[in-house]
Amino acid sequence: MFIQTFTVAAALGIAGLTATHLGDPTRVGGPKDDPMTLTTAPVSQQTLERGKEMFNVSCVPCHGADGTGNGPIAANLRMKPRDFTRGIYLNRSTASGELPTDYDMYHTITTGLHDTPMPSFRQMRPEDRWAIVQYIKTFSPRFTDSTEYPLDVVNVGIEILSSPQSLARGRTLYLQMQCANCHGVNGEGNGPAAGTLTDDFRNQILPTNLTNPSDYKFARSVVDVFRIFSTGLNGTPMPSFAQSLSDTDRWHLANYVWALQSTDQYMDNQTENTTK
Numbered sequence: 001m002f003i004q005t006f007t008v009a010a011a012l013g014i015a016g017l018t019a020t021h022l023g024d025p026t027r028v029g030g031p032k033d034d035p036m037t038l039t040t041a042p043v044s045q046q047t048l049e050r051g052k053e054m055f056n057v058s059c060v061p062c063h064g065a066d067g068t069g070n071g072p073i074a075a076n077l078r079m080k081p082r083d084f085t086r087g088i089y090l091n092r093s094t095a096s097g098e099l100p101t102d103y104d105m106y107h108t109i110t111t112g113l114h115d116t117p118m119p120s121f122r123q124m125r126p127e128d129r130w131a132i133v134q135y136i137k138t139f140s141p142r143f144t145d146s147t148e149y150p151l152d153v154v155n156v157g158i159e160i161l162s163s164p165q166s167l168a169r170g171r172t173l174y175l176q177m178q179c180a181n182c183h184g185v186n187g188e189g190n191g192p193a194a195g196t197l198t199d200d201f202r203n204q205i206l207p208t209n210l211t212n213p214s215d216y217k218f219a220r221s222v223v224d225v226f227r228i229f230s231t232g233l234n235g236t237p238m239p240s241f242a243q244s245l246s247d248t249d250r251w252h253l254a255n256y257v258w259a260l261q262s263t264d265q266y267m268d269n270q271t272e273n274t275t276k
């Protein structure tokens with residue numbers, strides 16, 4: 001609905017910014033300003049104004065004009081829209097606790113968060129999505145705090161391909177690292193701690209059912225899963241394992257978790273219940 005509203009606005013010819021003004025939105029931070037190395041990337045007033053305009057049309061109903069997540073329809077949603085004033089983001093390529101890169105935010109806006117009310121804005125012009133990223137950053141003082149930079153972008157290294165050995169090692173690690181405590185022995189999201197978890201905004205949060213592909217908010221590949229183990233999901237109880245597990249073990253674990261979606265081979269004998 002909001003996307004359509006936007007399309008109409010665009011058709012009416014509101015401020016036509018071109019990609020040239022805004023840099024290449026597919027690159028982190030654009031051509032000249034790389035937020036991984038700079039304190040803050042310089043952003044033109046024009047970009048911020050465009051971002052605000054687009055935000056007001058497409059995001060305010062949920063996230064609110066002040067970015068606190070209290071928009072007019074927020075109360076009707078089953079999940080609270082993110083409060084942008086705290087600068088806490090799940091979907092990142094950066095180390096645990098750090099800010100996301102501009103591209104991480106751009107990516108979230110493009111894909112949306114699956115199985116949440118947060119929609120995809122793929123149809124919005126790339127330069128508008130890019131401008132919104134810059135505008136959202138103004139809600140939190142963290143983005144202009146020089147002590148937050150440079151961001152430490154997690155390197156996914158060399159992928160270890162799945163094999164019976166890798167899956168078996170992954171299963172061992174899954175039990176050892178107490179993933180089961182939250183996600184359940186079979187990954188179904190029903191561990192003993194599952195009903196007790198809250199996020200940093202004091203909202204209840206459920207561990208993902210790892211066997212159900214549509215329960216994943218953003219992991220779309222085994223590489224994404226590896227990345228999540230390395231970055232953690234800021235603001236949620238889902239920790240980073242970058243310190244406690246080697247790269248190799250995180251790959252084995254990622255292979256195991258990814259396989260949970262398609263095979264019941266490595267689940268304990270409860271599989272009968274689900275396949276009947």
Ligand code: HEC
Pocket residue numbers: 002055058059060061062063077079080081082088089090091092105108109113116117118119121132136217
């Ligand atoms: C229909 C309601 C709705 C609309 C419209 C909406 N959002 Fe969201 N958004 C949400 C909800 C709910 C969440 C929290 C999801 C969660 O915590 O898993 C969220 C989360 C986010 C996040 C946080 C992602 C992360 O990594 O933690 C970003 C960024 C975001 N929205 C940006 C936007 C932008 C930009 C727009 C407008 C272009 C927008 N949203 C429009 C509901 C909405």
Ligand code: HEC
Pocket residue numbers: 090173174177178179180181182183193197205206207208210215216217218219225228233236237238239241253257
């Ligand atoms: C303290 C509880 C807790 C522990 C321990 C935990 N998780 Fe999670 N995990 C969560 C929660 C809560 C979420 C959902 C976050 C959200 O929806 O925003 C999650 C999300 C995930 C996701 C889904 C990301 C997506 O795309 O939505 C994966 C994969 C995952 N966890 C795997 C694991 C593995 C493997 C382990 C053990 C190495 C583990 N988790 C340990 C609580 C936990």
